[in-house]
Amino acid sequence: xxxxxGDVQSVLVLGGGSDxxxxxxxxxxxxxxxxxxxxxxxxxxxxxxxxxxxxxKGVTVDVVAFDADATDTHQAVIDDVAARHGDLDLVILxxxxxxxxxxxxxxxxxxxxxxxxxxxxxxxVGLIVANRLGLxxxxxxxxxxSVAGERARADNxxxxxxxxxxxxxxxxxxxxxxxxxxxxxxxxxxxxxxxMTTGLAEAPLTTGPEAVAKATLRGLASGAxxxxxxxxxxxxxxxxxxxxxxxxxxxxx
Amino acid sequence: xxxxxxxxxxxxIVGAGERGVLARGLGRSYGDAAQNAGGRIFDMPSLPPxxxxxxxxxxxVVGAGVSLDxxxxxxxxxxxxVPVTPGTRHVTIGGAIAADIHGKNHHVDGSFAQHVRxxxxxxxxGSHRTVTSDSPVFWATAGGMGLTGVITEAxxxxxxxxxxxxxxxxxxxxxxxxxxxxxxxxxxxxxxxxAWVDLVAQGRQMGRSVLTLxxxxxxxxxxxxxxxxxxxFNPREVGGVPAVVPTGLLNSWSIRAFxxxxxxxxxxxxxxxxxxxxxxxxxxxxxxxWNRLYGxxxxxxxxxxxxxxxxxxxxxxxxxxxxxxxPSFLAILKRFGPASPGYLxxxxxxxxxxxxxxxxxxxxxxxxxxxxRTVLDGGGRIYLAKDSRVAADSLPRMYPRLAEWxxxxxxxxxxxxxxxxxxxxxxxxx
Numbered sequence: 001x002x003x004x005x006g007d008v009q010s011v012l013v014l015g016g017g018s019d020x021x022x023x024x025x026x027x028x029x030x031x032x033x034x035x036x037x038x039x040x041x042x043x044x045x046x047x048x049x050x051x052x053x054x055x056x057k058g059v060t061v062d063v064v065a066f067d068a069d070a071t072d073t074h075q076a077v078i079d080d081v082a083a084r085h086g087d088l089d090l091v092i093l094x095x096x097x098x099x100x101x102x103x104x105x106x107x108x109x110x111x112x113x114x115x116x117x118x119x120x121x122x123x124x125v126g127l128i129v130a131n132r133l134g135l136x137x138x139x140x141x142x143x144x145x146s147v148a149g150e151r152a153r154a155d156n157x158x159x160x161x162x163x164x165x166x167x168x169x170x171x172x173x174x175x176x177x178x179x180x181x182x183x184x185x186x187x188x189x190x191x192x193x194x195x196m197t198t199g200l201a202e203a204p205l206t207t208g209p210e211a212v213a214k215a216t217l218r219g220l221a222s223g224a225x226x227x228x229x230x231x232x233x234x235x236x237x238x239x240x241x242x243x244x245x246x247x248x249x250x251x252x253x
Numbered sequence: 254x255x256x257x258x259x260x261x262x263x264x265x266i267v268g269a270g271e272r273g274v275l276a277r278g279l280g281r282s283y284g285d286a287a288q289n290a291g292g293r294i295f296d297m298p299s300l301p302p303x304x305x306x307x308x309x310x311x312x313x314v315v316g317a318g319v320s321l322d323x324x325x326x327x328x329x330x331x332x333x334x335v336p337v338t339p340g341t342r343h344v345t346i347g348g349a350i351a352a353d354i355h356g357k358n359h360h361v362d363g364s365f366a367q368h369v370r371x372x373x374x375x376x377x378x379g380s381h382r383t384v385t386s387d388s389p390v391f392w393a394t395a396g397g398m399g400l401t402g403v404i405t406e407a408x409x410x411x412x413x414x415x416x417x418x419x420x421x422x423x424x425x426x427x428x429x430x431x432x433x434x435x436x437x438x439x440x441x442x443x444x445x446x447x448a449w450v451d452l453v454a455q456g457r458q459m460g461r462s463v464l465t466l467x468x469x470x471x472x473x474x475x476x477x478x479x480x481x482x483x484x485x486f487n488p489r490e491v492g493g494v495p496a497v498v499p500t501g502l503l504n505s506w507s508i509r510a511f512x513x514x515x516x517x518x519x520x521x522x523x524x525x526x527x528x529x530x531x532x533x534x535x536x537x538x539x540x541x542x543w544n545r546l547y548g549x550x551x552x553x554x555x556x557x558x559x560x561x562x563x564x565x566x567x568x569x570x571x572x573x574x575x576x577x578x579x580p581s582f583l584a585i586l587k588r589f590g591p592a593s594p595g596y597l598x599x600x601x602x603x604x605x606x607x608x609x610x611x612x613x614x615x616x617x618x619x620x621x622x623x624x625x626r627t628v629l630d631g632g633g634r635i636y637l638a639k640d641s642r643v644a645a646d647s648l649p650r651m652y653p654r655l656a657e658w659x660x661x662x663x664x665x666x667x668x669x670x671x672x673x674x675x676x677x678x679x680x681x682x683x
Contacts, residue, residue, distance in 0.1 A: 001678035004284065004553055004641030005618040009678070031618055032644055087677065137272065137291025138674070181290050222550065222613075 001089060002138065006221030007033040008089035012081055014066060014125055015095025017046030019194035020144060023209035024092065024216050025050070029057045038081050038088075040066035041095070068095045068121030069113075078128045090220070091129045092142045093122055096162070098196050104158045111158045118162035123169055130173050133182030140183045142216055143170035147190045147228075150237050153252040174225050185219045187212065189229040205230055255299040259316070259405035262295060263379035266403065266670055269293055273672030276403045278345030279320060282352065283554035284641030285674035286398050292672055295403060297347055303406070306331060311411040312370070317347030317404040322538075324409075325530070329486035333411035334469065336368035338534050340585075342488075347404040352638035353396035353598040355605075357445040357467075357534070360590040364600050366395030367593050373405035377666035381405070393661040396595035398637055400671045400682055401662055416483040418470040419445075419533040424522040429460025429571055432586065433564060433604075436464065440588055444468045445533070448586040451512040452574045452608060453505070460571050462586065463519040467533055474527060488531035493541030500548040503611055508580040515582075547611055555621060556607035556636040558589055558600065563631035567604050570624055574608070577620055584608040596658035599636045607639070618642065637675065645679045659683055 002008050008028065013021045016039030028034045037059050039047045044063055051061045062085065066077050082088065096118045104111035126141065133139035148156060149163030167186060174184030189212045191203035207230055215229035228234040243251065256262055266274055272292030279298055280287055287294075297318030304327045305314040311333045315324055321335055322342035328334070337349070337356040344354065349365045350372060362368070371385040374394060384391045394401045426432035432448050440446060448462040472483055537543050544551070559567050574581065585607045589600040610617060625647055628635060634651035635643050649655050663683050676682050 001285070001290075001674055003678060004612065007618060007642070009645075032622060135272075135291055137289075 001087065002140070002220070003033065006217065007031050008140075008220070009033055010036040010038075010085060010088055011090045011092065012038045012040060012085075012088050012129075013092045013094055014040050014068070014129075015093070016041035016050065016063065016066075017043065017195075018092070018094035018144070019196075019209040020189070020192065020212045020216075021092045021094040022050045022053070023213035024142075025054060025059075027210070027213045027217055029054065029059060034059055036060045036062070036085055038062045038064060038085060040064045040077065040081070042067050068117050068125065071121060071124040074121075074125045074128050078125070078132055082132055087136050088129075088132065088139055090140050090142065091133070092144070093126060093129070094144050095121070096144070096146075096159075096196070098156075098159050101154075101156050101158060114158060115162050118159070119165045119169075122166050126169065126173055130177060130182065130184070134177060134180040137181035139181075140185055140220060141170075141173070142185045142187055142220075143167075143173075144212075145170060145186050145188045147188055147233055147237060150188070151240055151248060151252070154249065155252075171225075183223070183225070185216070185224065186226045187216050187219070187229065188226065188233070189215075190233045192229075205233060205236070255296050259300060259373065259375070259403075260381065262375045262403045262405070263381065265293070265295070266375060266377060267379040269670045273670050275671060275673045276317070276347060276351075276399050278318065278348035278351075279343050281341055281344050281348070283639045284637075285678060286352070286638055287348070288674040289672055290674050290677075297345055304328070306333060306411070308333075311413060313409045313411050314406060315346045315409055316406050317350075317372070318345050320345055321349065325486055328411055329414070329417050329530070330484045332413055332415065332484055334414045334530075336362060336410060336412050337365040340535060341538050342531075342535050343538065346407050346409065347399075350395050350404055350407060351397060351399045353593060353595045353600075354638070355589070355600050357447045357587065359600055360440050360446065360588045361444050363590060364395075364593045364595070364598055366392075366595060366598070368410045369395070370408040370410060372407040374402040375405055376402045377668065377670040389661055390665065392594045392598075393596050393658055393665070395593065396598035396637075397658065397662065398597065398675060398681070399673060400676055401665050402671065414469040414484075415472045416470045416475055416479075417486040417530055418475060418479060418483075419467045419528045419530060420470045420474055421465055421467040421526045421528045421533055422522075422524045423466075423520055423526065424464050425516065425519050426460075426462040426464055428458060429462075429568060432460060432462035432464060433567075436586070436588055439464075439466055446587070449515065450571070450584040450586050450606070451516050452571065452581045452584040453509045453512045454516075455575050459575050460568075461516055463516060465533070467528070470527055474525070476527070479527065486530065488529065488535070488538065490541050491539045494543055494545040496542075496545065498545050498548050500550065500613075503547055503552075503580075503582070505580040508582045511582050547609075550611065550613040552609050552611050553617070553621075553641060554607065554609055554639040555624070556599075556605060556639045557624070557628045557633050558603045558605040558636075559628060559631045559633040560601065560603040563603065563633065566627050566631040566633075567606070570606070570627055573620070573624065573627075579610045579614050579617060579620055581608040581610050596654045596661070597637065597652055599634065599638070601634070603633065605636075607636075637679075640675075640679075643679070648679055648681075655681075
């Protein structure tokens with residue numbers, strides 16, 4: 001159960017290898033209320049590091065197999081987690097693939113696969129989690145969106161489009177839960193230094209996973225429906241959203 | 254959900270789903286004690302009010318959903334007052350028992366449940382029984398936060414009063430040492446006693462306070478005008494706080510200004526002023542929805558007790574609060590007398606400090622955890638009816654009889670039909 005200052009005791013991470021999710025869990029651990037973490041993902045190896053770090057801090061960690069692409073298995077995974085661990089105070093939807101825009105253009109089927117993971121998979125498990133939180137009457141689903149979804153860029157518009165879809169989905173899901181006690185928190189980071197972005201050129205206002213985690217925790221405590229990381233991006237994109245296309249094309253290069 | 258009559262609770266309890274059921278009174282617990290996410294709530298105040306007073310013995314049989322306000326309005330005019338009242342009249346009899354509440358007279362008269370002879374309790378299996386104060390079930394329910402059953406009505410021993418007025422002595426204390434020693438001196442001779450502490454003042458003024466001491470006024474203390482209707486009791490609200498209040502209205506500056514004014518407005522010493530019951534016991538009831546003053550982020554209440562002899566730790570906490578930028582304009586210090594037999598009852602002999610803090614103060618979680626550790630190390634505890642953030646693993650140390658309570662609770666409710674957000678957050682039930 002979440003307390004009055006936004007601290008949670010049980011967390012399910014969908015995409016358990018996520019650097020941002022791990023940073024969030026580390027900050028939650030240091031606040032002294034976190035008891036149970038369920039790391040769900042396709043590859044147990046990518047979650048072993050996070051598991052060991054959390055176990056060393058005294059947290060009970062359960063690693064479960066979860067394939068975002070296999071939508072027909074999602075219900076069983078969530079049901080099993082809820083049956084074994086009880087109420088989920090926080091669910092972090094953290095899985096996504098970035099892909100390579102040039103590859104996508106050469107092999108469109110790869111783009112479709114990424115769209116399936118980032119959007120279709122997220123829609124399916126997002127709805128299942130929302131149903132579960134609605135039954136509990138409490139709990140927050142954190143959806144890791146991206147400013148890449150705010151406005152498409154020529155060099156990563158497939159990824160950006162999946163995040164635009166995810167962001168719209170998450171907003172609507174959040175509104176549909178009003179009155180149930182459950183909530184959705186949309187987190188919109190800018191460029192974050194993580195495993196996923198290794199080797200890419202950094203954008204202005206680049207941060208680390210810790211900054212996104214901090215923004216997420218702030219949103220949990222205040223009950224916000226959206227947080228940006230860094231917060232300044234919110235105001236940057238108020239302008240960017242309305243910039244004429246020609247100017248945006250130049251800015252976003 | 255509303256009930257037509259108390260006896261209707263049984264089938265609804267038995268039919269509760271996996272999220273369980275909980276009786277709720279007027280929702281004045283500051284935390285999550287009366288919430289049940291995803292489950293059922295019995296709205297006890299929606300039951301028809303029932304108050305039957307034996308005017309000779311002062312025994313009142315009162316429905317669990319009836320407020321202390323209603324009890325006072327019905328009984329004061331017959332010369333009977335509630336044995337214990339908290340800082341608001343807007344709590345129910347059921348809630349008063351479930352939290353085993355205390356008032357300004359705890360050092361003399363103990364907690365609320367110590368004045369309850371018996372209550373009706375609807376249990377997890379839907380059966381109903383009358384529980385008397387010689388039973389362990391009584392003391393598991395008193396302070397049991399609603400997790401043993403639904404209290405339906407209670408027999409309360411009221412206290413006789415000649416008038417509806419209080420005789421109040423007010424005095425200032427220059428610092429923490431002064432207020433502690435003054436309260437120690439006056440305790441034995443005073444029935445009602447409480448101090449407002451300025452938790453913003455620092456340095457030599459740290460802990461400066463306004464002490465109020467009172468007792469029910471005898472008939473001959475009243476003016477001729479008041480004496481015509483000595484038992485009249487009809488308190489009104491003077492106003493309310495609008496629904497929309499700017500964020501940050503209560504900040505360290507405005508609270509500092511308020512505290513300065515409040516301290517200076519108090520007389521250095523004023524003896525035997527005649528005050529109304531409402532002014533003495535329930536000043537905030539005059540301002541409807543005062544909680545809105547804190548804006549949309551709201552506030553937290555923190556109340557702990559530290560045993561006598563732990564004044565050094567009490568001082569450390571006051572120092573930490575006054576230096577730590579957690580501004581509070583409502584900090585109340587009081588001395589507790591002997592504990593009640595309640596397994597989870599809060600009061601134990603010692604000093605209790607209750608304070609409000611705006612929830613948006615940065616670093617608040619860490620600060621309160623630090624205070625918790627000091628309280629724990631001193632053998633104290635925090636009050637469940639007000640808590641919304643204590644760490645669950647502190648609880649067995651704060652409440653050494655928790656395991657005994659859990660055994661009784663488990664026996665009464667083996668399938669967890671009674672649940673609350675508090676019980677989930679603190680893992681109170683097994």
